[in-house]
Amino acid sequence: MCTTCGCASGEVRLEGAALDAEGHAHPHTHADGTAHSHAHTHHGEHAHTHGEAAHAHWHQHADGTWHAHGHDHVGDHQHAHGEAAAGAAVAAKAYRPAAGQDHLHYGQGAAGAHAPGLTQAQMVRIEQDILGKNKGYAEQNRRWFADHGVFALNLVSSPGSGKTTLLVRTIEALAAQAEVAVVEGDQQTSQDAERIRATGARALQINTGKGCHLDAHMVGHALERLRPADDSLLMIENVGNLVCPAAFDLGEAHKVVILSVTEGEDKPLKYPDMFAAADLMLLNKCDLLPYLSFDVARAVEHARRINPRLTVIRTSATTGEGFGEWLEWLQAGLARARAGRAETVEALRARVAALEAQLASRRE
Ligand SMILES: Nc1nc2c(ncn2[C@@H]2O[C@H](COP(=O)(O)OP(=O)(O)OP(=O)(O)O)[C@@H](O)[C@H]2O)c(=O)[nH]1
Ligand SMILES: [Mg+2]
Numbered sequence: 001m002c003t004t005c006g007c008a009s010g011e012v013r014l015e016g017a018a019l020d021a022e023g024h025a026h027p028h029t030h031a032d033g034t035a036h037s038h039a040h041t042h043h044g045e046h047a048h049t050h051g052e053a054a055h056a057h058w059h060q061h062a063d064g065t066w067h068a069h070g071h072d073h074v075g076d077h078q079h080a081h082g083e084a085a086a087g088a089a090v091a092a093k094a095y096r097p098a099a100g101q102d103h104l105h106y107g108q109g110a111a112g113a114h115a116p117g118l119t120q121a122q123m124v125r126i127e128q129d130i131l132g133k134n135k136g137y138a139e140q141n142r143r144w145f146a147d148h149g150v151f152a153l154n155l156v157s158s159p160g161s162g163k164t165t166l167l168v169r170t171i172e173a174l175a176a177q178a179e180v181a182v183v184e185g186d187q188q189t190s191q192d193a194e195r196i197r198a199t200g201a202r203a204l205q206i207n208t209g210k211g212c213h214l215d216a217h218m219v220g221h222a223l224e225r226l227r228p229a230d231d232s233l234l235m236i237e238n239v240g241n242l243v244c245p246a247a248f249d250l251g252e253a254h255k256v257v258i259l260s261v262t263e264g265e266d267k268p269l270k271y272p273d274m275f276a277a278a279d280l281m282l283l284n285k286c287d288l289l290p291y292l293s294f295d296v297a298r299a300v301e302h303a304r305r306i307n308p309r310l311t312v313i314r315t316s317a318t319t320g321e322g323f324g325e326w327l328e329w330l331q332a333g334l335a336r337a338r339a340g341r342a343e344t345v346e347a348l349r350a351r352v353a354a355l356e357a358q359l360a361s362r363r364e
Contacts (some may be wrong), residue, residue: 012218014225015208095120134248135218141251142337149231149341151333154214154250156274158267159193159240162231162284164192165317167235167256169201173320173327178334179232183222185214185239191235213244216251225353231338233330246273248358252278253333261285261292265299268306275306280329287316 030329041348060135095114098105106114108211111123145152155163158355182203184192193205204226206218219236228234236252238245246255256277259267262285268275275281281303283296314327315322 011210012209014218014221016206016207048061054229059064066082071282107315131247134177134216137220138249138251138304141216141220141223144339145234145253148228149338151185151232151330151337152232152234152250153333154236154238154245154252154255155258156238156242156245156255156278157240157260158263160241161240161258161260161263162317163237163240164195166282166284166315167237168195169317169320169323169328171196171201171234173323174233174330176198177331179229181226181228181232183214183219183226183233183234183236185218185237187211187239192218192243199220200229208239212239212241213248214238214250216247219250231341239282241270242267242274247275251253253337254279256282258282259299259303260283260353261288261294261299263294265295265302268303272306275303275310278307278310280311282322282326283314286321287312288318 017157087353095106095109098108109120111120111127113123115123135227141152144150155167157163172184176181180201182193182196182201184190184203184205185208186192186205187208187210189207193203196203204222206214206222208214209219214236228236235286236250255274255278257274257280259281259342261283283299288298296314303310303312312323312328313322315326
């Protein structure tokens with residue numbers, strides 16, 4: 001999972017401006033007396049994990065390359081790093097994958113993944129650190145959405161499944177009923193945000209650089225700029241990637257996974273985390289079914305084997321097939337979000353009235 005590989009700290013840009021770039025240098029001395037230092041840059045969150053006498057460093061160099069390595073220290077120490085960690089002892093215990101005759105499985109340790117030079121325990125700590133911080137930001141976003149009656153969705157899929165095309169058609173179909181704002185996530189370019197703006201809706205582009213997913217911290221900054229209207233719909237189009245965005249809660253009401261029929265029925269089984277995390281699957285590009293051997297029933301069975309509660313809607317963003325059901329699903333969510341805000345406002349009014357009554361009785 002990408003919480004272990006360093007891509008959580010990419011080169012994030014919001015509409016072209018850098019976000020939270022932070023650089024620093026580490027001067028180090030190893031137990032053997034050798035010393036060297038180098039500068040490297042961290043963007044946003046990053047992790048250094050330390051054990052008793054050993055630790056692993058995972059960081060990005062100024063030239064953009066990443067490395068992670070572990071080494072041992074005895075007693076008091078400073079750290080030593082060299083050009084691309086030359087001379088640093090890689091002491092982290094090698095991880096042994098589960099092995100069969102024709103099969104190596106790197107996902108069966110405690111961390112569920114593998115990164116060279118890191119032990120499973122170190123990886124678990126890094127992941128807990130990153131996801132723990134992300135959870136705090138996600139809760140802030142969720143509270144903001146609730147306070148403003150905003151129905152927020154996180155659209156996740158592999159590249160090219162039709163997310164932006166679906167969004168454009170959805171915005172046009174909802175124009176008379178709800179205000180829609182969009183956060184677009186891509187490694188590079190603002191093309192998707194421009195496609196959304198062409199509909200008249202507001203959109204903000206986040207470029208993640210080397211990062212392969214949006215996180216809740218980025219979305220919080222996007223909200224500060226985009227300020228979706230009260231009682232509106234916020235669509236967050238995640239980076240096209242069927243793996244990493246599954247782990248990151250953005251504070252959304254639902255993850256919506258889009259699977260297009262050109263991708264194959266087996267995808268829910270091969271990439272289960274995403275289908276487990278989603279509440280709705282849009283099976284898109286159904287207009288192409290006559291030309292393919294794609295088996296819809298099998299695809300749905302695979303998805304529900306991973307997530308029995310998954311709602312499935314068959315759509316085509318080009319012909320509009322399935323849009324009636326999709327728009328109904330959206331309207332129901334919008335109504336729930338608006339009712340939640342109305343209840344909060346009502347509860348606050350009642351509280352103010354009670355306090356005023358208390359003050360009045362004290363004055364008498
Ligand atoms: N036939 C057909 N083509 C579609 C449909 N939806 C999208 N496409 C096409 O699929 C291609 C990719 O669509 P996008 O909307 O850019 O896909 P995306 O998921 O936003 O792509 P990324 O943002 O790069 O991950 C485009 O050529 C669309 O015209 C559909 O329902 N049917
Ligand atoms: Mg797109």
